[in-house]
Amino acid sequence: MAATHDADVVVVGAGIAGLCAARALHAEGRQVIVLEARERVGGRVWNTEVLGQPQELGGQWIAPYQAEMHALVAELGLELFPAYREGERTYLDASGVVHRYEGHDAPLGEAAERSYEAAAAALDALAAEIDPEAPWDHPRAAELDAITFEAWLRAEIEDDLARDLLRAYLSGGYMTKPAHTFSLLGGLWTIAGAGGVENLFEPDLCLHSRVVGGSQLIPIRIAEALGHRVVTGSPVRSIRWSEGSVTVATEGERVHARHAVIAIPPNLTGAIRFDPVLPPWRLRAEQAISQGSVIKLLAVYDHPFWREEGLSGEGFAPYQFVREVYDNSPPGGEPGVLVTFLAAEKCEQAERMDAAERRATVLDGLARLLGERARSPVDVLEVDWSAEEWTRGAYSATFEIGGLTRFGADLRRPIGPLHWACTDISGVGNMHMEGAIRSGKAAAAAILAAAPSD
Numbered sequence: 001m002a003a004t005h006d007a008d009v010v011v012v013g014a015g016i017a018g019l020c021a022a023r024a025l026h027a028e029g030r031q032v033i034v035l036e037a038r039e040r041v042g043g044r045v046w047n048t049e050v051l052g053q054p055q056e057l058g059g060q061w062i063a064p065y066q067a068e069m070h071a072l073v074a075e076l077g078l079e080l081f082p083a084y085r086e087g088e089r090t091y092l093d094a095s096g097v098v099h100r101y102e103g104h105d106a107p108l109g110e111a112a113e114r115s116y117e118a119a120a121a122a123l124d125a126l127a128a129e130i131d132p133e134a135p136w137d138h139p140r141a142a143e144l145d146a147i148t149f150e151a152w153l154r155a156e157i158e159d160d161l162a163r164d165l166l167r168a169y170l171s172g173g174y175m176t177k178p179a180h181t182f183s184l185l186g187g188l189w190t191i192a193g194a195g196g197v198e199n200l201f202e203p204d205l206c207l208h209s210r211v212v213g214g215s216q217l218i219p220i221r222i223a224e225a226l227g228h229r230v231v232t233g234s235p236v237r238s239i240r241w242s243e244g245s246v247t248v249a250t251e252g253e254r255v256h257a258r259h260a261v262i263a264i265p266p267n268l269t270g271a272i273r274f275d276p277v278l279p280p281w282r283l284r285a286e287q288a289i290s291q292g293s294v295i296k297l298l299a300v301y302d303h304p305f306w307r308e309e310g311l312s313g314e315g316f317a318p319y320q321f322v323r324e325v326y327d328n329s330p331p332g333g334e335p336g337v338l339v340t341f342l343a344a345e346k347c348e349q350a351e352r353m354d355a356a357e358r359r360a361t362v363l364d365g366l367a368r369l370l371g372e373r374a375r376s377p378v379d380v381l382e383v384d385w386s387a388e389e390w391t392r393g394a395y396s397a398t399f400e401i402g403g404l405t406r407f408g409a410d411l412r413r414p415i416g417p418l419h420w421a422c423t424d425i426s427g428v429g430n431m432h433m434e435g436a437i438r439s440g441k442a443a444a445a446a447i448l449a450a451a452p453s454d
């Protein structure tokens with residue numbers, strides 16, 4: 001017989017969203033139990049150690065606009081440090097020539113620069129019309145959701161380089177899907193959620209700072225405060241629900257509660273058996289959203305050799321297999337760590353290589369941007385997030401063409417005692433840790449509003 005526990009609210013998933021929901025409910029005196037499938041908390045944020053120093057295998061950077069994140073970091077007594085970007089950046093052009101440059105703007109050439117600025121401004125103007133909390137309410141939502149981002153790029157941008165750069169930034173850098181597989185509205189939603197193109201594409205902003213000790217300290221600290229209320233190693237297999245009551249079962253335990261917050265990405269809800277089955281619109285919505293593909297790779301060196309050569313470690317190569325690289329060294333600067341991401345088509349190609357070929361291809365890409373010393377790391381770490389059973393892709397789940405207007409609002413709609421949270425369905429900070437915090441707090445607020453005297 002499975003042991004049964006009682007709570008006011010059971011939370012499924014101990015990522016940042018689930019833990020923020022539990023924290024908010026606990027603060028209001030509600031009995032909460034959080035059930036987490038993995039043996040650790042944090043989901044898409046995950047610390048590791050490299051030569052004795054913390055490093056992150058998942059989400060890590062915090063941007064100035066992310067107000068909830070800054071507040072949470074302060075409340076948890078954590079500190080931030082600025083990402084390293086002193087020195088010159090490198091840009092590898094279509095003909096394979098490396099350019100070193102200072103400041104924000106890669107030397108694209110006048111025509112491409114003008115075209116890029118105009119297209120980015122056009123995207124920004126459209127995004128400014130979108131309410132990140134309800135992109136489906138835009139008067140032209142259906143029309144914008146029927147156009148692929150690729151089609152918009154081709155219709156709006158004549159200059160090849162400007163088009164290729166914008167594609168690389170949004171499709172490769174955020175949506176982690178090929179540009180013909182998500183809609184213009186989907187892309188605009190992500191831009192609107194970050195408060196504009198600059199917040200999303202400008203490294204000084206989007207890659208502004210990191211948590212000293214690693215970003216997983218955020219969920220770890222919240223879970224520590226919740227203590228025995230967080231149970232890891234407990235995949236939820238079934239949820240029986242009725243108006244005002246829910247029983248959530250793992251293999252060994254059952255939690256009976258009045259409400260549930262299901263704080264897992266929507267692509268995973270189908271792995272849980274609901275009784276009664278969820279409404280048809282909800283089941284259909286889950287099939288219109290899927291995770292992107294990304295591998296995060298860390299190359300570790302005894303020293304950040306690029307700094308000695310006047311380089312920041314930041315480089316872009318829109319036409320290469322390795323499209324981007326950043327200095328990811330810890331605050332003290334030792335060891336030297338470079339981070340890159342293989343996303344969308346690059347990820348799909350990389351997954352079909354064996355480990356040795358993938359490593360050699362990535363190190364070759366790093367060497368093209370930062371010099372031959374990049375070929376000799378002391379270690380390389382990689383996580384393919386599609387291979388993670390309890391995530392199955394990253395950075396976030398996004399809709400198929402037309403899906404955002406057809407189903408977007410449905411994914412947040414409570415069903416009886418069941419409430420939903422996770423970054424994938426959040427508005428401001430969508431796709432980021434910021435969105436996870438907001439989404440978790442919103443689910444908690446909805447439960448507190450619905451049952452003020454529980």
Ligand SMILES: Cc1cc2nc3c(=O)[nH]c(=O)nc-3n(C[C@H](O)[C@H](O)[C@H](O)COP(=O)(O)OP(=O)(O)OC[C@H]3O[C@@H](n4cnc5c(N)ncnc54)[C@H](O)[C@@H]3O)c2cc1C
Pocket residue numbers: 012013014015016017018035036037038041042043044045057058059060061062234235236237263264265268271272294295296385390391394395421422423424431432433434436
């Ligand atoms: C490589 C990578 C880089 C990123 N970079 C950044 C960045 O720099 N900045 C940023 O802000 N964001 C970044 N992100 C995104 C950020 O990590 C996520 O937005 C955020 O962590 C999502 O939190 P969440 O709680 O919504 O979801 P998750 O973290 O996915 O949490 C869901 C939890 O539910 C659990 N779960 C799933 N199924 C079940 C089940 N059946 N039963 C019980 N538990 C279950 C999972 O194990 C997981 O712990 C990145 C993500 C990745 C992967």
